Amino acid sequence: MKFYLISDNIDTVTGMRLAGIEGEVCHxxxxxxxxxxxxxxxxxxAVILMTGKLIGMIEDEVNELKLTRPxxxxxxIPDRHAxxxxxxxxxxxxxxxxxxxx
Numbered sequence: 489m490k491f492y493l494i495s496d497n498i499d500t501v502t503g504m505r506l507a508g509i510e511g512e513v514c515h516x517x518x519x520x521x522x523x524x525x526x527x528x529x530x531x532x533x534a535v536i537l538m539t540g541k542l543i544g545m546i547e548d549e550v551n552e553l554k555l556t557r558p559x560x561x562x563x564x565i566p567d568r569h570a571x572x573x574x575x576x577x578x579x580x581x582x583x584x585x586x587x588x589x590x
Contacts, residue, residue: 489534492527492560494520495542497567509537517545524562528553533560557576 493504493511501511514520520542527536543550543564559585 490532491535491537493531493536493537493565494527494528494542495539497539500539500565500567504537513536514542520527520551521546522574524550524553528557528560533564535561537563540564540565541567 491504491509493501493509494505495501495511495513495517501513504511512523514523524536524538524546525551527533538550550562
């Protein structure tokens with residue numbers, strides 16, 4: 489099982505490749521949607537990492553996939569566009585997923 493990155497920034501993809509995580513760069517909502525669905529269908533991928541900007545572009549689809557498909561896990565990572573801290577992002581995800589506000 490492996491990680492896969494979908495990012496809007498080539499530097500993030502390059503850095504993750506140094507850590508052994510493959511990925512791709514997307515800039516538009518439709519290409520992001522296609523990349524996410526392809527990664528979801530890849531049985532080798534256990535965790536999909538996505539930058540906050542891309543999740544924001546297709547947030548409804550991401551939330552639907554999180555609720556209806558048990559794997560792989562979709563996790564938001566901060567990027568250079570991050571306006572909020574990572575803790576707030578994780579708290580929001582937990583609140584949406586299980587209805588508990590942290």
